[in-house]
Amino acid sequence: MASLAKSESFFVIYYGKCGKIYKIMKTEIVFIDENNIDRDIIDRAGDIIKRGGLVAFPTETVYGLGGDALNRESSRKIYAAKGRPSDNPLIVHIADMEALDRIVSDIPASALKLADYFWPGPLTMIFFKSDAVPYDTTGGLDTVAVRMPVDSVARAFIRASGGYVAAPSANISGRPSPTSARFVEEDMDGRIDMIIKGDDSRIGLESTIVDITSEKPMILRPGYITKEMLEEVVGEVTIDPTILDAACTERPKAPGMRYRHYAPKGDLTVVKGPEDEVVEYINLACASMESSGKKVGVIATGENVSNYSCANIKCVGSRTDEEEIAHRLYSILREFDDEDMEVIYSEAFDEGGLGGAIMNRLLKAAGHQVIDLRQEEEE
Numbered sequence: 101m102a103s104l105a106k107s108e109s110f111f112v113i114y115y116g117k118c119g120k121i122y123k124i125m126k127t128e129i130v131f132i133d134e135n136n137i138d139r140d141i142i143d144r145a146g147d148i149i150k151r152g153g154l155v156a157f158p159t160e161t162v163y164g165l166g167g168d169a170l171n172r173e174s175s176r177k178i179y180a181a182k183g184r185p186s187d188n189p190l191i192v193h194i195a196d197m198e199a200l201d202r203i204v205s206d207i208p209a210s211a212l213k214l215a216d217y218f219w220p221g222p223l224t225m226i227f228f229k230s231d232a233v234p235y236d237t238t239g240g241l242d243t244v245a246v247r248m249p250v251d252s253v254a255r256a257f258i259r260a261s262g263g264y265v266a267a268p269s270a271n272i273s274g275r276p277s278p279t280s281a282r283f284v285e286e287d288m289d290g291r292i293d294m295i296i297k298g299d300d301s302r303i304g305l306e307s308t309i310v311d312i313t314s315e316k317p318m319i320l321r322p323g324y325i326t327k328e329m330l331e332e333v334v335g336e337v338t339i340d341p342t343i344l345d346a347a348c349t350e351r352p353k354a355p356g357m358r359y360r361h362y363a364p365k366g367d368l369t370v371v372k373g374p375e376d377e378v379v380e381y382i383n384l385a386c387a388s389m390e391s392s393g394k395k396v397g398v399i400a401t402g403e404n405v406s407n408y409s410c411a412n413i414k415c416v417g418s419r420t421d422e423e424e425i426a427h428r429l430y431s432i433l434r435e436f437d438d439e440d441m442e443v444i445y446s447e448a449f450d451e452g453g454l455g456g457a458i459m460n461r462l463l464k465a466a467g468h469q470v471i472d473l474r475q476e477e478e479e
Contacts, residue, residue: 379404
């Protein structure tokens with residue numbers, strides 16, 4: 101049986117141009133076992149969504165902050181609770197393929213192929229929206245982002261909520277996405293109606309986003325489903341050039357990509373180059389920062405963790421196991437926040453396959469603050 105705890109904290113949510121007080125609330129926190137899903141909890145969570153409330157829930161990627169995707173007021177509440185810019189579209193989560201027809205105006209053949217291979221799973225596809233989806237959910241765009249999660253708790257919750265749950269990550273906008281319920285509580289306790297606490301997210305990075313309204317499918321956000329995996333199903337897939345290149349002058353196709361995401365409170369720098377030189381550089385930088393009284397942390401790979409002399413080192417996993425690195429990255433950034441780390445250095449990672457998604461998140465977390473030792477040698 102699931103147990104229940106109630107938050108004692110309160111939060112005033114402001115939204116609207118006039119800074120109107122929207123709500124002061126107490127958050128209900130419930131615990132659920134994905135192997136023995138409590139229908140009473142799921143039904144109560146679904147009723148909250150149907151009444152226009154907000155519920156945080158587990159998925160295989162990161163925890164989501166859910167509201168009724170077809171209710172414009174619910175979407176506005178999501179933006180308010182997160183402090184999220186309203187031109188940053190929300191992803192609509194569905195539990196069954198049959199639900200897609202109501203919210204999109206057209207389903208291309210490429211989308212059917214991708215859905216057959218990757219749904220349910222960590223893939224979001226962008227379609228032209230139907231009139232059923234309010235512009236408040238799509239950030240003012242004529243397109244809608246849709247995903248079908250594989251997590252059993254998430255899908256049961258979506259069905260109980262009416263079938264359409266708009267859900268960004270359940271964190272304050274700009275902070276690292278939560279892969280554990282305790283991080284959701286840190287950000288959302290007192291801001292929303294309910295938090296469903298389940299297991300830690302298995303993947304740990306947000307879904308891959310693919311725009312299938314383009315002539316060729318285009319990746320707008322890399323994730324667990326890689327370019328190579330997509331191309332095995334639908335042929336050539338392009339990538340938004342702004343994803344990894346901070347110097348690119350093109351406007352990102354996804355409005356949310358303009359904003360800094362996943363950022364820790366401390367100043368994060370990514371160091372690229374030969375591994376031995378990266379370790380040497382970070383050790384020297386740590387020594388300098390620590391001597392000036394700064395609290396410094398290092399995100400290290402298993403291959404190099406014993407070579408660092410910094411006082412605060414966290415191992416993100418082995419370079420041979422990118423899934424472990426993806427799973428650990430956000431948790432480490434959150435842990436450094438909890439430890440009041442002022443300066444953070446991280447090794448860089450290969451940018452092929454899943455490494456591309458890891459580097460995308462790391463670079464955005466660092467505000468593209470990068471030390472490239474190879475370029476310095478050339479100069």
